[in-house]
Amino acid sequence: MNEHPPRRTARRIRAVRHAMTATAAAGLALTALVPTSASASASASAAPAAAPRPDVVQQRLDALVKADGMPAALATVKGRDGRSRTYTAGVGDLATGAGVPVDGQIRAGSNTKAFTAVVVLQLVAEGRVGLDASVDTYLPGLLRGDGVDGRNITVRQLLQHTSGLPDYMLAPALLDFTTIQYRYFEPRELLDGALAQRAVFAPGTGWGYSNTNYLVAGLLIQKVTGRPYAEEVTRRVIDRIGLRHTYLPATGETALREPHPHGYLNTGDTGEPASGARLVDYTEMDSSMAWAAGAVVSTNSDLNAFYGALLGGRLLPAAQLAQMRSTVPAELLGPGVRYGLGIQSRPLSCGGLVWGHGGTAPGHRSRGGVTEDGRAANITVTTVPEPPAAEHVTDAVDAALCR
Template identity: 40%
Template sequence: MTPTTHEKVQQVLDRAVAEDGVPGIVAEVHDSRGPWFATAGVADLTTGRTRRAGEHLHIGSSGKAFTAAVILTLAAEGTLGLDDPVDTWLPGVMAAGGYDGGTITVRHLLNHTSGLFLTGLAPELQHSLATDPSRVWTTSELLDLAVSQPPTGEPGEGFLYANGGYYLAGAIIEKATGNSYAAEVERTVLRPLDLADTYVRPATDTGYPNPHPRAYIADVLDNGADPASLTPEDYARMVQDSARPPVDGTGLNTSWGWAAGGIVSTTGDLGRFLRAIATGALLPEAQHRAMWTTVSPDDAVWLPHARYGLGVIEFDPAATDGLTLRGVSGTLPGSFTFALSTADGRRSVVVHSNIEPRSLDLPARIVEAVYGVVLD
């Protein structure tokens, strides 16, 4: 007999644990049969506690879609415009790094075409994560980090994934509304969709509500490396993809994520959010269209055949037999989320593993299992 979709998904999860070294992984599928939840592996390598539905998860860069949804709601309300120059709201902030905040727009920030460098690889950030993982990053420090290296190109010229653009977007939200970023996420997204188990993680938090999985980190400093002696320039060459057991990083501070990836959620809440933005249930029509107006990244540095909108991804229908697949994805130390939905919201899947993936094979297997699409 041909395996069902649920059986195929379970096989993907089991393979991730058995062959890919994933400690624990879950998937929540919504389709014509209703919701279905599957697990493989464990939430805690020490106790052997299994993973379960309702766990609180750090969703990493999947949180960018929440930030984009806030901005788009403010645009619909007339508070700001997607084509407002950054200098309209944060005059002079970008100039310190040699950027022209008069030509870089809010839209450029959200679709990663601003010319900002790849913030996640900033030496000072990587050095801080290695030597001072409890550091609490302030908004001012994150804005400085966003422009700490020179431009990679002109605004609108090309795509380069830059967390810094979302730091600036978060600051624009606060400047335009007079409210905190967290308060605006609550007002414009969480309350309208009744996402009771989702929140912006406070900057000082190092824990999660129960239940939650432990977060495991695969990439560790090379044997003999002393974090205290490393300079930012030294850090990158001292990291290796270790064959040793993963490190428990559950207590790491993630304030450096903020508006670029500071959301804690559950598979259920994230699926509800995704279906709302995929179908147009959250945003007015004009803003919905703007969210899903995409640019094409280089496949060599991005998910194959995936285009980027405003905080979201959409697979090229030419690669999916004409099926429109919309989603979000995010990774940070010890956590990976990947969520997809059809444009009508009738078939969705949310996957979470408690370790960062070492390849893009897992998302591709999920796409094939749930949608019958092979991403070549």
Template identity: 45%
Template sequence: MRWSMMRAALVATAVSVVLAVSPATAVPPPTEQTATLQAELDELVATAGVPGAQLVHTVAGRVDQFDSGIGDFGTGGHFPDGAQVRIASVTKSFVATVVLQLVAEGRVELDSPVQRYLPGAVHGPGGDGAVITVRNLLQHTSGIPNYLSMIDQESVEGLRAARPAAELIRLGLDSPAEFTPGAEVGYSNTNYLLLGQLIQRVTGLPAAVEVTRRILVPLGMLGTYWPLYPVEQVLRGPHPRGYHEFGGVRVDVTDIDAGWGLADGAMVSTGGDLNRFFLALLSGELLPPDLLAQMRTGLPTGLIGYAEAAGLGLFRFSTSCGVQAWGHTGAIHGFSTLSVATETRAVTVVMNELPGVAGNIGITVGSDTILEAALCMD
């Protein structure tokens, strides 16, 4: 689809709602539990070495917001209420949900080879589309290498040097496969670029449009959108500034969209909206029970942090109190996001810089204690 057609389709979908941010409660009533969450957030900011952070906790219809540190060095201000941030790989949970909706509609089969939907697209030393299945892409068990490890991410020029999805997919497929499909979990953004192409091939519309009309509009996620890259670089609503250190120098990268409009990490959202999405997903509003169960069937990841198992576009997080939650993390220059939920409770933490100590999907040392505090509350 030509860019002008994609833009028109996105705008046509978006006009069905008023694009406005729905802020969380800025100052929750002081209680022992909220004091604990505030203290944990303050500790996270200090431990991670980031300028600031915002935590949004949702349970029983109540939405509490907590802020810590600096949201904007220029003004010295905190994160604004209902802050919009680039959510990076949390986008994958939305893309996976759309793919599974297509499965529910009988338009895609989870265990069919990718070649059935993208003929000739997956070939090379990195993978064979006749062997790799849709499930393999969703669960990061394809063995296709991650294109992100092959491009310049350590300079402002590198962040601005956008490449089309097909070129990035080719980078992954031209490198040797990391393992036999289905043998293990190996996180790869290349998988979700392919899923974005699959959605467009099956529906005739870009993943951006399908996510908007199938999820964002029905759930009233007014602070969430898929940017119209490359014409839309500035975040639409109230937002913190996002920072990144290049050679020891902290640079404001807020207005550089390093997601490039692609299906592995393009979206912008708020903590309240992300909580709404994961609560709706896990409570069965978006998928039939059998597919939600498959989405939550996890394989061991070996990743740093609490993301102990990989489902289909989700990761499982467990706590010492026995609570299991599902969600995703996102890491992009300028922002880091952790969003998890059970059927009844959700918590999202966003930071305005990539933390100094992080796992390979952006989980920060210290995030585990926030999950413990939020998910184990009475």
């Protein structure tokens, strides 16, 4: 049995764990190219050409590193013209001082939920799953516990976080990430950690973010298709739209496959900016603890492409995409945030909505998404920020979209 960490370290790690349970804030999208310098006047006596305006995306990434103490920040933004630009700031490896790989791979965390929801909704479109059928229809007897009964929980409630299921990430076995970095978890083992807790509310009577919902959704995919969850996501989503840098790690695979910035777990106990002395390199990890709720590895550019394809109708028929975008209030994730089926909307300061999900893993946090007119952006930092730095990541995407 794992020994509990010292109180201060445990408190900081617990904060990271809670951040992961609510890791879904919407993403944000944006324009791409830096404005060009003004051209000089034809007159010989004209003033010199104006200097280029500072790029707001680069400014925000620099501030996340310099002011908020993030080891690194990286982004990809796509404008109305369809052109994309990548950005980096900070250090990609604190031990060596190496730079940040352009569009490097990152652990996408709860962005995985959108991938999972797409597969479930594809099964709905195929007539193999009913959104308003009970979980017991497909996984009889699986959900039984204190206030938990799978006969009273629907597939829709899983995808929308209205099931009331307790979060397995709050189980004692996951208290201290430093002790489970390379530990393998079976999905049923994680589910047992959830069912040892009491239901949060009766199904359909509230909204509460719970990774357990997507753990069950992954099990449902496997039961209905007769194929492993990762194979179905790869075939139905990743390969279908050509996400060349996105994958679900194989069993026992702990390293990232392509160039990447290192990710760091902050084990400190204060709200001060992260420092190297308090950061544990968590780049390599067994991602089985996240599975269908958060195991996807991707890049900022691939996440932009995924959400663009999703909202553009390339992954779901119109009827299922409309169901996905039917939302309920989710103010826990931020002012005005609403949650659909594996995707959420967030109002932009300049008007309109951005659609995405966002994700947190022990060493990464991503925020991003797409707008109705096709702009897209995803920003990732390489440790899990606390307030106010956490809000600064979301603000950076909003600034990019609204500049």
